[in-house]
Amino acid sequence: MVEIKKKFKAHGVTPSIQRMLIYQYIEKERNHPSVDMIYSALKSKAATLSRTTVYNNVSLFVEKGLLIPLLTKEAETRYDLAEPAHSHFVCLKCGQIYDIPSMRCQSGCVPDGFRVQNTQVYLQGLCSRCRNNE
Amino acid sequence: MVEIKKKFKAHGVTPSIQRMLIYQYIEKERNHPSVDMIYSALKSKAATLSRTTVYNNVSLFVEKGLLIPLLTKEAETRYDLAEPAHSHFVCLKCGQIYDIPSMRCQSGCVPDGFRVQNTQVYLQGLCSRCRNNE
DNA sequence: GTCCTTGCAAAGCGTTTGCACAGAA
């Protein structure tokens, strides 16, 4: 918890009980959760927690650079720690999202005058579990 | 139109007037359109066209491998030609999506037993127009 | 006739917004 407060301070986020719980959940579970996954997991610990608060705070975390929203085709947006940078493998069968080492791509692909700020790489295919169950 | 019919046949899509118009629009405009962009552009040419038909057919095109849905954080899903494979640059300021050459990433990043079927790379930053207007 | 396609209308669902209350400084 002390670590989380430090991280909040470094990113200009004032702590609250709800914020701590939400961030702690994401950092601990590493399951690329949706708002509803966070809400469902935490409402037993914080009975009055509302979905709105989860929405408010994951948006704040994204704005402050603590989280990134993952680009998926699912209806629900899923979130992940912004640091350290890494790429993702999405299983087309079970939908599981796996963290993989950050992939670097060669430069020179962008037209003159464009400035790249960040890169998101999504590998799509079958994970080993789903291949074994085929 | 004859070309489109050939392409449809090669992908197992039976032609209809609506399907031809929709695919022709995407192929010609190259603007990574949303369903609504397609619908708005075509309803003058086909007065009875419905949004449902556009939804039905872009989904069919995706299923048959003619289109891919782009991974974006916008509310509306946007679509692009599946072939030839290429990557995308998304301007964080104006939202414009640019096609860029397909970026290849080095192998060995995926755990054993995983099979990669395709890769989607999104570069995010500022396009030259937005940089000049800063 | 059968089967596929179209398209209107309504429902579904994740997300956002309005607003009032609570809590900290």
Next chain:
DNA sequence: TTCTGTGCAAACGCTTTGCAAGGAC
């Protein structure tokens, strides 16, 4: 008090679904 954070309820908007009518074969 003043400002920030919380959370209920309602609204919003993209998408999906139900279903009936039209068209091809």
